[in-house]
Amino acid sequence: MVDGMDPALALTSDPLLADELGRLAAAAGVPLRLVADGFAGGAADRTLAAWSSAPLVLVGADRAAELAALAPARRPGVLVVCWSPPPDGAFRDALLLGAERVLELPAAAPWVTEALIDLGEAGRGDGALLGVLGGSGGAGATTLACALAQVAAERGPTLLVDLDPLGPGCERMLALDAQPGVRWDSLGRASGRLSARSLREAVPRGDGPGVLGFTAHPLPLEASAVREALSAARRGHDTVVVDLPRAGGTEETLARCDLVVLVVVPSYAGVTAAARRLAAVADPSRVGLVVRGRGADPARVADLVGAPALAVMPDQRGLDEALDLGLGPVRSRRSPLARAARAVLAAATDPGAVAA
Numbered sequence: 061m062v063d064g065m066d067p068a069l070a071l072t073s074d075p076l077l078a079d080e081l082g083r084l085a086a087a088a089g090v091p092l093r094l095v096a097d098g099f100a101g102g103a104a105d106r107t108l109a110a111w112s113s114a115p116l117v118l119v120g121a122d123r124a125a126e127l128a129a130l131a132p133a134r135r136p137g138v139l140v141v142c143w144s145p146p147p148d149g150a151f152r153d154a155l156l157l158g159a160e161r162v163l164e165l166p167a168a169a170p171w172v173t174e175a176l177i178d179l180g181e182a183g184r185g186d187g188a189l190l191g192v193l194g195g196s197g198g199a200g201a202t203t204l205a206c207a208l209a210q211v212a213a214e215r216g217p218t219l220l221v222d223l224d225p226l227g228p229g230c231e232r233m234l235a236l237d238a239q240p241g242v243r244w245d246s247l248g249r250a251s252g253r254l255s256a257r258s259l260r261e262a263v264p265r266g267d268g269p270g271v272l273g274f275t276a277h278p279l280p281l282e283a284s285a286v287r288e289a290l291s292a293a294r295r296g297h298d299t300v301v302v303d304l305p306r307a308g309g310t311e312e313t314l315a316r317c318d319l320v321v322l323v324v325v326p327s328y329a330g331v332t333a334a335a336r337r338l339a340a341v342a343d344p345s346r347v348g349l350v351v352r353g354r355g356a357d358p359a360r361v362a363d364l365v366g367a368p369a370l371a372v373m374p375d376q377r378g379l380d381e382a383l384d385l386g387l388g389p390v391r392s393r394r395s396p397l398a399r400a401a402r403a404v405l406a407a408a409t410d411p412g413a414v415a416a
């Protein structure tokens with residue numbers, strides 16, 4: 061049970077429904093306050109006060125019409141629950157109450173559980189979403205994404221999301237591939253709501269960032285699974301770093317990123333390819349560049365590509381060795397990749413950095 065948490069509110073006079081909701085709340089480790097009586101007299105005021113203050117309200121369909129008649133103020137986090145099939149009027153009452161949906165038990169029990177589990181995350185706000193994109197093949201996007209996640213994880217809960225099924229695999233890079241945990245193949249099939257805490261606790265994680273990655277034989281990702289996972293990831297972490305593929309189905313994710321980092325190799329081909337990649341981004345205003353290697357003037361690269369330079373990512377000696385040792389690309393705070401990652405994270409928290 062999470063200490064000090066306000067209880068969720070269940071309003072129902074159906075003893076079986078009350079039992080089931082109590083059981084689901086206990087399984088989620090969340091306190092539940094049951095209001096089983098009518099709303100006559102002072103009870104209406106008490107109910108309306110609880111309605112406003114509870115972090116989640118589960119309204120039994122048996123009491124929904126009566127509650128709607130009290131015209132409670134609209135609020136998020138209201139669910140109408142009932143046994144299947146829903147009684148007449150359940151959907152109308154849900155609409156009047158501004159409920160998010162009608163959940164039919166017992167089939168929707170996992171949905172109720174996930175909503176309850178998420179209460180522990182309420183109020184933490186969404187974490188930053190950083191996308192990393194290669195300006196050309198082999199530019200160093202995956203390496204930088206892993207480095208960013210490692211450095212961000214020193215500051216707060218961080219998740220690295222691998223969206224490139226043809227890359228080396230972020231789990232491999234951080235030596236988490238042998239760890240048990242949830243991967244895309246199981247999330248891709250899940251339907252309905254994914255709780256922030258469940259995701260955070262289910263992915264492979266060592267001392268550093270968690271990773272949501274692919275299995276050895278990746279299946280194509282459904283857009284809805286990616287959307288749901290990224291939204292749960294942000295609710296449950298301070299920072300979410302996404303390793304994006306260079307092509308194919310990334311537009312929606314790009315549009316959601318607070319900052320997109322484009323890794324540019326400062327050669328003729330590298331700059332030209334990066335400019336083309338940038339031109340394919342719907343909103344280029346949130347894109348900043350990381351220039352690979354020390355060989356070029358970042359301001360000149362920025363001019364040529366058409367986006368501001370956030371950092372230089374120098375070549376790091378012994379990178380393969382660090383990866384072989386399972387240390388990930390950042391093996392010390394003073395390494396070139398750690399410095400580059402810190403510069404990018406600083407830019408991510410400074411909205412002026414990219415627009416400048």
Ligand SMILES: Nc1ncnc2c1ncn2[C@@H]1O[C@H](COP(=O)(O)OP(=O)(O)O)[C@@H](O)[C@H]1O
Nearest residue numbers: 194197198199200201202203373374375376379
């Ligand atoms: N900063 C760096 N220093 C040295 N080698 C690097 C650096 N960044 C990337 N590499 C190497 O470049 C190759 C491609 O890197 P990767 O991150 O997989 O690129 P991408 O994801 O853009 O295709 C890998 O062999 C990687 O070890």
Ligand SMILES: [Mg+2]
Nearest residue numbers: 201202224227
């Ligand atoms: Mg890659």
